[in-house]
Amino acid sequence: MVGQPVSRRERYRAETREEAKGIALRQLAEGGTGAVSLNAIGKEMGITGPALYRYFASRDALLTEIIIDAYSDLAAATEVVAARQGDDVAPQERLRALAEVIRAWALTQPHRYLLLYGTPVPGYVAPDDTVPLARRVLVPFLDALSALPVMGAIPGSRLAVLEAQLATWVRATDPHMVGPVFRRGLVWWTRLHGLISLEVEGHFASMGFDPALLYDTEIDALLDG
Amino acid sequence: MVGQPVSRRERYRAETREEAKGIALRQLAEGGTGAVSLNAIGKEMGITGPALYRYFASRDALLTEIIIDAYSDLAAATEVVAARQGDDVAPQERLRALAEVIRAWALTQPHRYLLLYGTPVPGYVAPDDTVPLARRVLVPFLDALSALPVMGAIPGSRLAVLEAQLATWVRATDPHMVGPVFRRGLVWWTRLHGLISLEVEGHFASMGFDPALLYDTEIDALLDG
DNA sequence: GTGCTTGTGTTAGAATATCTAACAAATGGA
DNA sequence: TCCATTTGTTAGATATTCTAACACAAGCAC
Numbered sequence: 001m002v003g004q005p006v007s008r009r010e011r012y013r014a015e016t017r018e019e020a021k022g023i024a025l026r027q028l029a030e031g032g033t034g035a036v037s038l039n040a041i042g043k044e045m046g047i048t049g050p051a052l053y054r055y056f057a058s059r060d061a062l063l064t065e066i067i068i069d070a071y072s073d074l075a076a077a078t079e080v081v082a083a084r085q086g087d088d089v090a091p092q093e094r095l096r097a098l099a100e101v102i103r104a105w106a107l108t109q110p111h112r113y114l115l116l117y118g119t120p121v122p123g124y125v126a127p128d129d130t131v132p133l134a135r136r137v138l139v140p141f142l143d144a145l146s147a148l149p150v151m152g153a154i155p156g157s158r159l160a161v162l163e164a165q166l167a168t169w170v171r172a173t174d175p176h177m178v179g180p181v182f183r184r185g186l187v188w189w190t191r192l193h194g195l196i197s198l199e200v201e202g203h204f205a206s207m208g209f210d211p212a213l214l215y216d217t218e219i220d221a222l223l224d225g
Numbered sequence: 226m227v228g229q230p231v232s233r234r235e236r237y238r239a240e241t242r243e244e245a246k247g248i249a250l251r252q253l254a255e256g257g258t259g260a261v262s263l264n265a266i267g268k269e270m271g272i273t274g275p276a277l278y279r280y281f282a283s284r285d286a287l288l289t290e291i292i293i294d295a296y297s298d299l300a301a302a303t304e305v306v307a308a309r310q311g312d313d314v315a316p317q318e319r320l321r322a323l324a325e326v327i328r329a330w331a332l333t334q335p336h337r338y339l340l341l342y343g344t345p346v347p348g349y350v351a352p353d354d355t356v357p358l359a360r361r362v363l364v365p366f367l368d369a370l371s372a373l374p375v376m377g378a379i380p381g382s383r384l385a386v387l388e389a390q391l392a393t394w395v396r397a398t399d400p401h402m403v404g405p406v407f408r409r410g411l412v413w414w415t416r417l418h419g420l421i422s423l424e425v426e427g428h429f430a431s432m433g434f435d436p437a438l439l440y441d442t443e444i445d446a447l448l449d450g
Numbered sequence: 451g452t453g454c455t456t457g458t459g460t461t462a463g464a465a466t467a468t469c470t471a472a473c474a475a476a477t478g479g480a
Numbered sequence: 481t482c483c484a485t486t487t488g489t490t491a492g493a494t495a496t497t498c499t500a501a502c503a504c505a506a507g508c509a510c
Contacts, residue, residue, distance in 0.1 A: 194419025
């Protein structure tokens with residue numbers, strides 16, 4: 001975590017960058033990505049607009065940085081939970097805790113969740129760069145899933161084919177990982193994302209049910225399957 | 226479908242509106258919502274920017290209209306499938322066909338899908354207005370699910386509570402609908418959306434598996450559960 | 451046909467945005 | 481002390497949305 005010996009200048013620079021990102025985050029929360037404006041940030045910080053271009057190459061660069069920060073923040077949240085729940089805790093409980101922490105994270109900062117998993121705005125982080133970032137969030141899930149008993153797919157079935165596809169790719173990136181586990185990780189990801197995404201976007205609004213309850217029933221289903 | 230006797234003027238007006246919306250759709254596909262510009266549309270149509278304000282109250286109004294069109298287009302797609310698959314077709318097959326048509330629709334026009342189910346951009350359609358629109362897409366699913374044997378939830382279980390919550394709300398909007406069916410509709414919605422959303426946003430890129438296969442296995446799981 | 455109302459387009463302009471270029475000033479090390 | 485680097489400034493090109501004021505044309509009543 002400790003970097004190079006930072007000069008006074010570098011410290012000030014880092015501070016200004018952080019302050020700018022903080023304001024940008026607030027703008028994002030208030031009006032979406034479209035509301036993030038280098039000019040307005042500068043004005044709020046007491047400097048002119050173009051001055052900020054010394055700190056961020058462009059508006060897109062700023063947004064890209066915010067996205068990467070969000071990824072690493074979410075990943076850190078899952079890792080904290082994973083660390084707290086040691087190996088003695090049943091994998092089912094670990095998975096449930098992980099799922100809950102992701103939803104909680106998303107609900108407290110919806111705009112940030114949508115920055116990661118909502119509509120990708122052209123010009124920001126290249127899709128290829130997001131895969132490793134997204135993977136980091138998934139890793140604690142995969143660890144817990146590894147501790148679960150694996151039931152083999154029927155040879156020749158759709159599941160088996162899919163797991164074979166995943167196995168070949170997965171072996172290249174992580175030798176310990178196996179197809180079936182990764183497949184289940186994918187399923188967890190897509191199902192939880194579907195729930196969180198629709199809730200955060202307000203699609204459940206005024207439908208008179210408790211999204212947390214739906215979420216929990218789906219976790220149940222994931223653990224049963 | 227036939228409206229009032231349209232005057233020559235109204236016809237021209239409708240045509241220009243359609244032309245503008247068509248260009249907006251193309252801009253959307255090319256660069257996301259941010260790339261939709263009344264000025265640019267006007268230029269392309271051979272008129273000045275402000276002239277378009279005779280046809281659309283604002284940029285937001287144009288986008289709102291595009292969103293509503295997309296909803297009704299997607300709903301129409303599901304309704305066509307539902308109509309084609311008569312009551313003699315097994316509900317399982319109808320559900321599968323419905324699921325496939327939604328994914329196909331989303332893949333051929335990702336930007337439009339994300340307009341409906343991606344990050345909501347502030348200023349556009351109010352969340353309350355989207356609920357009935359989204360519901361219309363769901364209705365064919367609910368119809369098919371109704372034809373499926375209902376297995377009761379264990380009294381007092383999470384599922385039972387959730388279904389009770391849904392029943393009260395659902396009774397008000399559609400007397401024929403019951404809690405368990407609607408609950409299953411919700412599950413279908415969230416799971417399919419999670420899959421489609423991540424695929425369309427490119428999160429599966431370079432992961433070396435066939436998204437269609439994953440999609441089909443999840444349909445299998447939905448039909449089994 | 452004459453003339454009025456309505457609709458449709460124009461230009462001009464205010465406000466805001468990104469981003470570049472040229473210049474000024476402050477900071478920090480040799 | 482001097483010089484290079486960093487950080488800030490203003491000015492400007494170009495784009496956006498949207499309003500206001502004005503010109504023209506199309507449609508309808510008489």
